[in-house]
Amino acid sequence: MFLIDKASKKASEIGATSFKEHGLKERSDLQEWIAGNPSLLREELLIIQKEFSQFEGTNERLDLLALDKDGVLVVIENKLDYSGKDVVWQALKYASYFAACEENKIVELFSRHRKIDFSTAQQEIMDFLERETGEPLSLIPDQRIILVAGEFPIEVTSVVLWLIDRGLQIKCIKVTPFTVGDHFIVDSEQIIPLPEKSAEAYRVKVNATKRQAENRMKDYTKRFTDCDEFYATIAVPHIQEVFSRLFHFSEENRLSISWGRVGFSLNIPLENNTKLSLLEGYGGNAKKPYELTVKNSFLRKINNSDAIFTYYENEIKKLSFFKMTSSSNYVWNLEGSTLEQMESFFPLLHEVIKKVREEPPCPAP
Numbered sequence: 001m002f003l004i005d006k007a008s009k010k011a012s013e014i015g016a017t018s019f020k021e022h023g024l025k026e027r028s029d030l031q032e033w034i035a036g037n038p039s040l041l042r043e044e045l046l047i048i049q050k051e052f053s054q055f056e057g058t059n060e061r062l063d064l065l066a067l068d069k070d071g072v073l074v075v076i077e078n079k080l081d082y083s084g085k086d087v088v089w090q091a092l093k094y095a096s097y098f099a100a101c102e103e104n105k106i107v108e109l110f111s112r113h114r115k116i117d118f119s120t121a122q123q124e125i126m127d128f129l130e131r132e133t134g135e136p137l138s139l140i141p142d143q144r145i146i147l148v149a150g151e152f153p154i155e156v157t158s159v160v161l162w163l164i165d166r167g168l169q170i171k172c173i174k175v176t177p178f179t180v181g182d183h184f185i186v187d188s189e190q191i192i193p194l195p196e197k198s199a200e201a202y203r204v205k206v207n208a209t210k211r212q213a214e215n216r217m218k219d220y221t222k223r224f225t226d227c228d229e230f231y232a233t234i235a236v237p238h239i240q241e242v243f244s245r246l247f248h249f250s251e252e253n254r255l256s257i258s259w260g261r262v263g264f265s266l267n268i269p270l271e272n273n274t275k276l277s278l279l280e281g282y283g284g285n286a287k288k289p290y291e292l293t294v295k296n297s298f299l300r301k302i303n304n305s306d307a308i309f310t311y312y313e314n315e316i317k318k319l320s321f322f323k324m325t326s327s328s329n330y331v332w333n334l335e336g337s338t339l340e341q342m343e344s345f346f347p348l349l350h351e352v353i354k355k356v357r358e359e360p361p362c363p364a365p
Helices: 026-036 087-097 103-114 118-128 154-165 200-208 210-218 227-231 237-252 305-318 339-358
Strands: 002-005 010-013 045-052 062-068 072-078 140-149 170-180 183-192 256-259 263-269 275-282 291-294 330-333
Touching: 026 045, 026 062, 026 072, 045 103, 045 118, 072 087, 087 140, 087 154, 103 118, 154 170, 154 183, 154 339, 227 237, 237 339, 256 275, 263 339, 275 339, 305 339
Parallel strands: 072 140, 140 170
Antiparallel strands: 002 010, 045 062, 062 072, 170 183, 256 263, 263 275, 275 291, 291 330
């Protein structure tokens, strides 16, 4: 996030802060913001209950319970700057407690939350769901989960992706606080699963441009110009999603993309308009399609490059999905990849980017 001075044409980066630094609390602050404006979670929700603690046989307390526009119950678990490693288990327990919750009970919970009578509560839910007068309420006997935190460790994201692959409806919302002068600003971003704009929309475009994709496969002289053209060569939705997550990571970490005829390189921009290739990716029109490659020439242009490269190489070796080729490059064939593997790769990339940016480039010869 940047603050723009229109007069001087300068952009100043606004550094993120933390909730605890400002003495903010999960229940009295973050929870109240969401309860007052659920669109902070990037969708339309109707809050049914807050601080619910009436589970039979346990004194556990759920942060927020909501309904989405389809009439599905949504369990919302909030954390501040760090989600902790047990947040998924905690939310799954709450979701299971509502598995047998009847429709009338949901209306009753909402009436108590809003301090209104049962029939008024039922009508407000009908209005939210855009049901016509006389239609049955027809709430869906299912549960979704929304996890909210400033940061999610790999132990959480890996489990979330595994659950999504097995059909559970769960998403992670990252909330980041900023201060601009006297104003306190919170940015919310859906990081898992990637929102439709980042993933599903590309699949629609691929179907809509099938002829363009076929033409692209025949044209090996034209360079890609953007992600859309690259996606048009990929016929496997799963691999589209893997690349989509990589491009999303690239945007978050201010990397640059250099497009080629069959793929791209992901670069770390340095001073004086120089850049270093972090890795390379190949689409469906490459001789060896759907691969990510880390070349052994990486980082040879900066001081102490051997130390950084050695770190990168040693950590890649620990990731079993990268294999060394005869040219000593490390290659990941995405045909058998999983989203969990991609998420486990990101912390390494993040650490390498950090090391490179802390190391000044060598002067040009």
